[in-house]
Amino acid sequence: MGEKTIQCGNLIGGKWEQRGANGITRLNPANVRDAVAPAPDSSAEDARRAIQAAADAFHPWRRTVPPERGKIVLRAAQLLESRLEEVAQLLTREEGKIVSESRGEVKRAIDIMEYAAGMGRRLGGQTLPTEVPNVFCFTTRQPIGPVAAISPWNFPVAIPCWKMAPALVCGNTVVCKPSPLTPATATRVVEIFEEAGLPPGVLNLVHGGAQAGSELINHPLIRGISFTGSTKVGMAIHMAAARRLAKVQLEMGGKNPQIILRDADLDSAVKSLLTAAFGATGQRCSATSRAIVERKVARQVAERLVEGTKAIRVGPGDRPEVTMGPLVDELRLRDVKGFVDRARAQGAAVVIGGCEPEGLRDGHYYAPTVVDVRPEHEIAREEVFGPVLSFIEVDDIEEALTVANTVDYGLCASIFTKDIG
Numbered sequence: 504m505g506e507k508t509i510q511c512g513n514l515i516g517g518k519w520e521q522r523g524a525n526g527i528t529r530l531n532p533a534n535v536r537d538a539v540a541p542a543p544d545s546s547a548e549d550a551r552r553a554i555q556a557a558a559d560a561f562h563p564w565r566r567t568v569p570p571e572r573g574k575i576v577l578r579a580a581q582l583l584e585s586r587l588e589e590v591a592q593l594l595t596r597e598e599g600k601i602v603s604e605s606r607g608e609v610k611r612a613i614d615i616m617e618y619a620a621g622m623g624r625r626l627g628g629q630t631l632p633t634e635v636p637n638v639f640c641f642t643t644r645q646p647i648g649p650v651a652a653i654s655p656w657n658f659p660v661a662i663p664c665w666k667m668a669p670a671l672v673c674g675n676t677v678v679c680k681p682s683p684l685t686p687a688t689a690t691r692v693v694e695i696f697e698e699a700g701l702p703p704g705v706l707n708l709v710h711g712g713a714q715a716g717s718e719l720i721n722h723p724l725i726r727g728i729s730f731t732g733s734t735k736v737g738m739a740i741h742m743a744a745a746r747r748l749a750k751v752q753l754e755m756g757g758k759n760p761q762i763i764l765r766d767a768d769l770d771s772a773v774k775s776l777l778t779a780a781f782g783a784t785g786q787r788c789s790a791t792s793r794a795i796v797e798r799k800v801a802r803q804v805a806e807r808l809v810e811g812t813k814a815i816r817v818g819p820g821d822r823p824e825v826t827m828g829p830l831v832d833e834l835r836l837r838d839v840k841g842f843v844d845r846a847r848a849q850g851a852a853v854v855i856g857g858c859e860p861e862g863l864r865d866g867h868y869y870a871p872t873v874v875d876v877r878p879e880h881e882i883a884r885e886e887v888f889g890p891v892l893s894f895i896e897v898d899d900i901e902e903a904l905t906v907a908n909t910v911d912y913g914l915c916a917s918i919f920t921k922d923i924g
């Protein structure tokens with residue numbers, strides 16, 4: 504490919520460190536011969552220094568007036584907009600999603616940053632009546648201190664932005680720890696915030712995995728943790744943070760159902776199903792991974808679904824004709840294959856896909872897959888996080904709702920019907 508390697512470093516107290524240290528080497532998931540970025544695998548000590556820098560910067564930053572903080576974030580949004588295409592191309596090269604999806608993600612990050620910037624002029628409180636004479640009762644919003652932003656690889660531009668932008672506008676300082684699978688996009692995003700004019704130490708970046716991450720979770724100076732990622736890691740973070748009463752925000756996994764009832768507009772339902780299940784290669788927390796279909800229309804839905812799935816073009820995300828990119832890495836590919844193989848062994852029938860596509864040997868590709876399953880199969884209960892849709896037939900809406908609700912996850916769900924009642 505011959506594209507340039509991105510030298511990723513940590514940003515601590517306004518200084519870039521360890522640029523190009525190759526504790527982690529990120530490869531292009533569409534072509535593993537393309538090394539995208541070496542990045543440091545930060546130690547607990549690196550994380551501690553970043554936390555201290557965020558703590559040192561906190562008091563001057565909280566005293567910076569909120570509209571001024573908002574203006575810096577707005578400037579970052581404008582800078583990101585001016586580099587939308589460059590960042591989208593990098594996102595595709597590093598994470599694998601197709602370029603149109605990458606552009607959409609960068610656009611979403613810009614929208615969120617603009618919204619958060621406006622909070623600099625809206626950070627109001629309330630006045631409240633009181634039964635005690637001559638007492639004025641009011642609430643005011645205060646920053647909580649240095650916070651940690653820990654993010655996954657699947658939206659490596661939008662998720663860090665939706666954590667950092669509001670935290671900064673509200674007067675907190677931030678240590679950002681992105682996924683080790685997407686160091687290059689994280690570096691670009693943080694560079695843009697820095698260029699927008701954040702004072703040193705207000706936003707810090709440490710690359711790496713659980714080693715740096717757990718220091719952020721357990722350090723007493725970190726007052727709040729915003730985490731997006733797997734349910735398993737999120738639960739462990741919640742428990743660790745609770746021990747020291749740190750505030751926690753968690754966004755975790757899903758096993759999202761789409762119910763299709765007999766009276767639904769089937770073309771519209773299947774069109775939505777295809778995008779929701781296979782968009783971003785199914786690597787979205789909000790991906791539909793269960794189609795729960797009334798038996799009366801199951802055959803029609805299945806036929807349209809197979810037809811739509813056949814039309815999906817799998818390949819490198821930077822090719823204009825491609826409509827679904829690779830999985831993010833070898834491990835994810837192995838996981839997805841494991842789910843489908845175990846489903847077969849449990850008696851589920853693969854309707855379409857269930858294999859690696861022909862002729863795509865350089866990346867981590869898997870064909871869009873539909874598996875006809877029973878609700879008790881593992882594949883119908885656990886988050887697969889890949890382009891695999893479980894197809895479940897049910898007798899009626901009551902059974903559909905029971906099946907939809909009998910998994911451990913809850914994130915999003917939809918029902919296709921013409922009967923709004």
Ligand code: NAD
Binds near residue numbers: 653680712756
């Ligand atoms: P992950 O849980 O493996 O990792 C997420 C982040 O946590 C990474 O930065 C990782 O390095 C860090 N981490 C891992 N172990 C840690 C530890 N012990 N202490 C502190 N930090 C630690 O998740 P992932 O594979 O990167 O992302 C995929 C998951 O994210 C899926 O389950 C998906 O559903 C979920 N997700 C949820 C949302 C949402 O909004 N609900 C959005 C996107 C992704």
